[in-house]
Amino acid sequence: MGRARLRDLGIKLGRLSTGPLNAITDVAGIVVGHSTLIRDKPAIVRTGVTMIWPHRDIFTDYCFAGFHSFNGNGEMTGTIWLAEQGLLSSPIGITCTHCVGVVRDAICSYAAKKGVKQAFHLPVVAETHDGWLSDAETFPVTEAMAHEALEKAKGGPVEEGNVGGGTGMICHEFKGGIGTASRIAAEAGDSFTVGVLVQANYGARDLLRVDGVPVGREINHDVVPGHRAPFQGAPATTDGSIIVILATDAPLLPIQCQRLARRATTGLGWAGGIGANGSGDIFLAFSTGNCIARDAQHADVRMLGAERMTLLFRAAAEATEEAIINALTAAQTMTGFQGRTLYELPHDKLKQAMAKYRPVS
Amino acid sequence: MGRARLRDLGIKLGRLSTGPLNAITDVAGIVVGHSTLIRDKPAIVRTGVTMIWPHRDIFTDYCFAGFHSFNGNGEMTGTIWLAEQGLLSSPIGITCTHCVGVVRDAICSYAAKKGVKQAFHLPVVAETHDGWLSDAETFPVTEAMAHEALEKAKGGPVEEGNVGGGTGMICHEFKGGIGTASRIAAEAGDSFTVGVLVQANYGARDLLRVDGVPVGREINHDVVPGHRAPFQGAPATTDGSIIVILATDAPLLPIQCQRLARRATTGLGWAGGIGANGSGDIFLAFSTGNCIARDAQHADVRMLGAERMTLLFRAAAEATEEAIINALTAAQTMTGFQGRTLYELPHDKLKQAMAKYRPVS
């Protein structure tokens, strides 16, 4: 597990209640697995794979889903199929940039191994780049790691920080990684959950905010160094990327999932993400509220009324913001490729910064 | 002119410098005109038209442009042409929802009147709805008003608040309207300007933030009432809409203008906009950095390097945020249709709220 979660530090974000776990796994049926690879020989590697199953029968019982690319300097496979059909038909993988392919094919081979009868698969695998801390050109991720993350996936609390696909990540020039959060959208007699999981690897220090407080300006590079040294011969950038996976049990149609995905932009903005040029800020939302059997001639599905979306949008924005900050509070200082070190967000200084901007009565 | 601008109150947003006017007219060549209609007979009307000319020869010398719909419960004409060609070929109108048509055709008739030789026009006209303060079903806007706004357009400071298309608008449950701001993106020997003009008519009170300070929670409905009474028989919503027009002299291609437009989402998020279901949050960005003659066989154009976009994105986010707050500080309390009153954001209480969250050293 990571160091701590934001709420463990006594800091709350947003107005809506969290689910019991404050995690994507608050949406019933979702399981998450990580495979983490940290080794120094033959090459220094800090990487991994994270897998999210909407439910274990996803190869035959599809979910509605939609995506949004806020800034597309990144990869998410399967989006052409999502744009066409609005159907999620595989678990979702998140890994490092150069390993998208092996993880994508590994989902196909896993289905074949499990005897899924299906001519072919179009899995969703997304990435952020961990080449600053990990020797990415060794292509360290394997099919076995992807299968391990699929196998080990479980409900309950989700590991955050330096795990799975988040292992080598950097966020607002602190150590980044995996984070999760959730919100309850209760209205008109319904209570729906919106859960979010992020792989956070983006952002300039000075833009980081927590509940509006300019934490990044307070804990600046004089306080905690970043990573602005030139890299691979190119000038350093702090662009990075972030993948946001949003899940809900509200019964949404594909076009409504697209709308929900777009709201990750708001939560990202609140935390300080502006979609920098080099960033792959790609968001996917799926709903477990309808289940579409693969070969159905018809499906009877439920659609949430349009006006009911507003509360879900707020839930999505809040949960995205908190999932990002949870990635930061969980992740731990890491030394990696070429002896580089990326520092964690110090809890004490975070608390000090928040206190400094507290209301003065 | 409106009551005041944010910086007049001693409050600054963001890190980049503003242009000399802190207005969209800081981008050379841009002129803006308003036509405002406030009358009580035969019907109570609070409405108008705002026109933005990228330059006066736009019917024959096109600009590259792109748009983004963050939440599409609204209208912007001309977007199908923009998506296809990336060319802005008309002035941009902003008005009330039921008057989009008359303003759109009026741009065509204005061109005809001026003797522009062109088989047809595909103008850009966007809207937000002013039906709470104005009797929208009287369809009060006329061709003459649209022509007036086109004719009167000028450079220099831009009127804000209750003017033009912004006359009857509501923002975060305060009186809203037109706002503008600008930023300088200086890098690598270049200095580009990003200017923004908004017609702000969206948002829930409790989400409003200024530089991260939860102003909307501080100046809540107990302090200044909003407009939550049921409306037209339907439950009240605070959804509204916002149109954001972004202009730059940086030499962008159409696809880069689309990227810039998308960044209004960030600035809107910082101010507290989440793209509520009923909101038409539609953004258009154009560049005056290239000029395409209508019938050119070829054009030689300049493109800003991709990595250079990040600074423009930050400028767009900051200018959008400040333009929204400028609309709020400028707009004045208004009583309108059915005796309803919408209250302005009180400057003193805004300053108090900002002071309350000031850093405690």
Next chain:
Amino acid sequence: MGRARLRDLGIKLGRLSTGPLNAITDVAGIVVGHSTLIRDKPAIVRTGVTMIWPHRDIFTDYCFAGFHSFNGNGEMTGTIWLAEQGLLSSPIGITCTHCVGVVRDAICSYAAKKGVKQAFHLPVVAETHDGWLSDAETFPVTEAMAHEALEKAKGGPVEEGNVGGGTGMICHEFKGGIGTASRIAAEAGDSFTVGVLVQANYGARDLLRVDGVPVGREINHDVVPGHRAPFQGAPATTDGSIIVILATDAPLLPIQCQRLARRATTGLGWAGGIGANGSGDIFLAFSTGNCIARDAQHADVRMLGAERMTLLFRAAAEATEEAIINALTAAQTMTGFQGRTLYELPHDKLKQAMAKYRPVS
């Protein structure tokens, strides 16, 4: 009524059966109205408005819909809302380019007049340009004409050729206009109808094909002149535009309507449309198979299985092709603005061309 329909001439297209009327009105509930304006004083005008009601309660009981722009040198209002919500909430208007605005606002005013309780409307109005035969710069279409087309709308056979929005149109350099057709998609115990209505105003002569036969090369400009004289000082083009409205009673979701709309491209291609640069080739598909009450908290809707779409796609392509050719066989030679004449497709020469390429046994 027009001169004749393709099947009246003994020519059949495609393999699927037509509906009883071979018209968009084969989809139950759909009514179509035209308002036609042909006058020589004070200006020579050949124009009109066509209105399609999915059903008469569309302002409160929405249909799912989606659109596709194959080449976006044209206008269709309401598409930003369609992209967001996938809901069609108004009748669909088709008219001339410079009159899109008046027709759009007229739909709003019609709803107001009828006492529809709704804060605002985002109607769908599309256009093609009739400026070669009609003095478009006189802006001849009125609100009253739009209301007339709405009022007069009825089921049963649909007038084709020089009527409504199609009055002044040109297609493959013959006289064009309104055309319609339908197909039955019967499979797995279901029988769905796909109906199409086009306003056809596009295309180069030499590309016209009927059932694959190069009719346009056979009936070339030596046989029947076209309209290649320079126009408005600009070189003549044959670009034009086409609006295709597709309707079905199959229960489709919004994302499936988008897919269906895209298939008009195939039918257009078969007839000889390549989406020339200046063409506004914009397609909208809606489904009457689900009905969404405007203020519903939830809706239970039906979705056709994905594999079942293929037959609908074929139906859409065939019906689009035939609707275009029906516009050509119906339209009559017209003389208009500046004494210009556009000639009809001669039936005898069409039959000769088809016979010339008949199979040789």
Next chain:
Amino acid sequence: MGRARLRDLGIKLGRLSTGPLNAITDVAGIVVGHSTLIRDKPAIVRTGVTMIWPHRDIFTDYCFAGFHSFNGNGEMTGTIWLAEQGLLSSPIGITCTHCVGVVRDAICSYAAKKGVKQAFHLPVVAETHDGWLSDAETFPVTEAMAHEALEKAKGGPVEEGNVGGGTGMICHEFKGGIGTASRIAAEAGDSFTVGVLVQANYGARDLLRVDGVPVGREINHDVVPGHRAPFQGAPATTDGSIIVILATDAPLLPIQCQRLARRATTGLGWAGGIGANGSGDIFLAFSTGNCIARDAQHADVRMLGAERMTLLFRAAAEATEEAIINALTAAQTMTGFQGRTLYELPHDKLKQAMAKYRPVS
């Protein structure tokens, strides 16, 4: 090399001239390589990889590009980056569905091996499914095969039919595969080339047309059997997929490349493709007319005038149609997985069918 090309059989399509090779390699600088795998042990495999280099320096000197998904039941990686930046930054791979990942990562590893200094890559790899003739669940394609196709790539005539990614493909229920063609768009003193390469794996027999002649109805299943037996326990479909790569030396911007890509729909329609539900009909167009250095601060680029696009669109449609038919005339009867046989399009019967519909004078 394949059996024959369409023009070798005395059959011509379209009105524009071909380039000297009638191949994508008519666009200067383009090189194409295939790696083909046909083996019966340990599993029966009929598969491969095809690679297209816009030019050999594509990792550092980018091309503008755009894509269109006519029916997205397929995969093309790299499209999120293309949608964002409009820049093609890798060679383009085409392979089988389950091997997209390995080929995608192999492009990254090839760049690393060659010492390209770049933090990460977002390569374009597309697929069609060869599981009817090849044991796809053995995941037969390797990194070495992808590297081989990259290395072996060359200009000049392009192998067609059962080669590279096209090895195991099926088209209109005949043996399909790789095909190519080109057209010259000469106008206003310029002469541009449009080259197309397809991997054709789609289509129902009865829809196949050649120059409008219903060849598929003439050479029906009684004449040459298809492959309608149930497959993998599911009912047989004839959906398949087609990848179309369009290249031009005309100086296009990204948004213009998107437009060009969309025109593959027309050529596909002419050949008989309707974008069946299960089909991944995905098109990519790139222009070698501008070259963007990866780290440029600015680029001076040329843009073809909008009106000049029409001729390119026609070239794209014609070349796509002919490339598909070339795939059919080149491909040879193949027996593969589970003893299944797919038959080639017989040249004599094609010629007979064309003659049967010849003009009767």
